[in-house]
Amino acid sequence: MTDSDPVDLLLQTARDEAGPEEFRVTGVMMQYYVVCKRELWFHSRHVEIDRGNAAVVRGTHVDETAYADKRKHVSIDGTIAIDVLDDGRVMEVKPSSSLVEPAKLQLLYYLWYLKHVVGVEKSGVLAHPTERKREGVELGEEESEQVEDAIRGVYNVVTSDSPPPATEKPVCESCAYHDFCWSC
Amino acid sequence: MDRNYHVFSDGRLERHNDTVRLVTLDDEKKFLPIEKAEAVYLHGQIDYNTRLVSFLNKHGVALHIFGWNDYYAGSVMPKRGQTSGTTLVEQVRAYDDLEHRVDLARKFVAGSIHNMRTNVSYYNTRGHDFESVLTTLEETRDRLEETTDVAETMGVEATARRAYYSTFDDILPTGFVFDGRRYNPPDNETNSLISFGNSLVYANIISAIRATALDPAVSYLHEPGERRYSLALDIADLFKPLLADRVIFRLLNRNQLTTDDFETDLNSCLLNERGRETFSKEFEESLEETVEHPQLNRKVSYQYLLRLEAYKLKKHLLTGEEYVPFKRWW
Ligand code: SF4
Numbered sequence: 001m002t003d004s005d006p007v008d009l010l011l012q013t014a015r016d017e018a019g020p021e022e023f024r025v026t027g028v029m030m031q032y033y034v035v036c037k038r039e040l041w042f043h044s045r046h047v048e049i050d051r052g053n054a055a056v057v058r059g060t061h062v063d064e065t066a067y068a069d070k071r072k073h074v075s076i077d078g079t080i081a082i083d084v085l086d087d088g089r090v091m092e093v094k095p096s097s098s099l100v101e102p103a104k105l106q107l108l109y110y111l112w113y114l115k116h117v118v119g120v121e122k123s124g125v126l127a128h129p130t131e132r133k134r135e136g137v138e139l140g141e142e143e144s145e146q147v148e149d150a151i152r153g154v155y156n157v158v159t160s161d162s163p164p165p166a167t168e169k170p171v172c173e174s175c176a177y178h179d180f181c182w183s184c
Numbered sequence: 185m186d187r188n189y190h191v192f193s194d195g196r197l198e199r200h201n202d203t204v205r206l207v208t209l210d211d212e213k214k215f216l217p218i219e220k221a222e223a224v225y226l227h228g229q230i231d232y233n234t235r236l237v238s239f240l241n242k243h244g245v246a247l248h249i250f251g252w253n254d255y256y257a258g259s260v261m262p263k264r265g266q267t268s269g270t271t272l273v274e275q276v277r278a279y280d281d282l283e284h285r286v287d288l289a290r291k292f293v294a295g296s297i298h299n300m301r302t303n304v305s306y307y308n309t310r311g312h313d314f315e316s317v318l319t320t321l322e323e324t325r326d327r328l329e330e331t332t333d334v335a336e337t338m339g340v341e342a343t344a345r346r347a348y349y350s351t352f353d354d355i356l357p358t359g360f361v362f363d364g365r366r367y368n369p370p371d372n373e374t375n376s377l378i379s380f381g382n383s384l385v386y387a388n389i390i391s392a393i394r395a396t397a398l399d400p401a402v403s404y405l406h407e408p409g410e411r412r413y414s415l416a417l418d419i420a421d422l423f424k425p426l427l428a429d430r431v432i433f434r435l436l437n438r439n440q441l442t443t444d445d446f447e448t449d450l451n452s453c454l455l456n457e458r459g460r461e462t463f464s465k466e467f468e469e470s471l472e473e474t475v476e477h478p479q480l481n482r483k484v485s486y487q488y489l490l491r492l493e494a495y496k497l498k499k500h501l502l503t504g505e506e507y508v509p510f511k512r513w514w
Contacts, residue, residue, distance in 0.1 A: 045270060045502065046268065046270070047268075047270075047502060048268065048397065049395070049396060049397075049495065049498075161504070162503045162504045162505070163503050165505075178480075179480060179491075179492065179495060180495050180498075180499060181499075182479045182480050183479070183480070183492040183493075183495045183496045183499070184479040184496065184508065
């Protein structure tokens, strides 16, 4: 635990200036933060289980083939992996309608990271392949604050000794930890 | 859920191209569908080599070997795909903390007593009078709360189990005496069946534990090292009444097993090949029975209950959330 702001800690870590405590947040962690904080905790502790019935792996890049010709993958610090379109915008694919919020926060986080760590300001685009729709996403004042709050939130979850209790929600059905959470 | 395959004949088990085949002594060949297997149980005299072992390893299939005497001889376990240092550390931490260890030991015993009681009350309402045994089981349950060390907890477990076993002579048909638990080797038919049934429960739990990253050697009620997989002993106690004992009652009361299915000599009595086959078949059917799980909201097999038990324990150790032992709820 540290007294300093997790946001500063994250930036120091990214710039290799952190002390003994490092703090990294990946895009997937941002998604878990929105979807289920308990899942985020399990993920951060590398809790792995073989799920008896076919595991449904939730992922960011469900639709790898869509738009494949127009983007390139760029990985930064091994922490974030972004897709850049020809026009320079950062794209995130929203795999399903229930995952629009997590995909959006992840995209905003990428834009925030590019701005504060790499020093480039970019625009984003959230693609909805099933609806053949694209939505422009910009990192404004309000969005920056949202990202920074989420970073602090992630920090609180991953540094706590126990996970938040399980709460039943629709995503539980397809969660890899389903039987682990609900075996009781 | 993946299946178990039992091999009763003598012969050779070998890798043949991308399959496993059994070649019996009279040169009969049989293929085992290894992709769908959880484990292979060897009951006969079987030769196998390292090629077979690495092949099973690659497919994540365990080999459980059943010898003579007390039946279970050992396992060849596949390498785990995943290991978890954190889980092992938490397991050991709980073991080292006396209060935590006793608490877990007590929970295993509380669950066992509950499940023994379920069997006894079933027969109590079907023409037997087991009121005094039910009382003893309730008393042991109460005494359990006051135990402060593992030996004491074990003692309560032993008292409860003795009372429970005392009902067997009544439940079983005439011709099958029991007269107390003896093993290594078992001295009569009933003891032989209990040994065999318990060994099957034990081996299935070893497989269930493997699916989590729990280390099977770190246990709480039983002393680590008592057996190679002592954690499986802790969990097995919870499931013996449901999985082993019900199969015994059923097979004997329906005359599906008779004294002809045993080989008896001076000081031991063991199931013969046909007896083991009958028992294993009934046991596997019982593993496939299902029950509606109140929290998972779906039907799960008895075999999957073993897996869930391992999940529950692991969850408790990693998160600090309470471990509630398996207590038959139906
Ligand atoms: S099962 Fe539900 S509560 Fe548990 S980790 Fe998954 S989403 Fe979260």
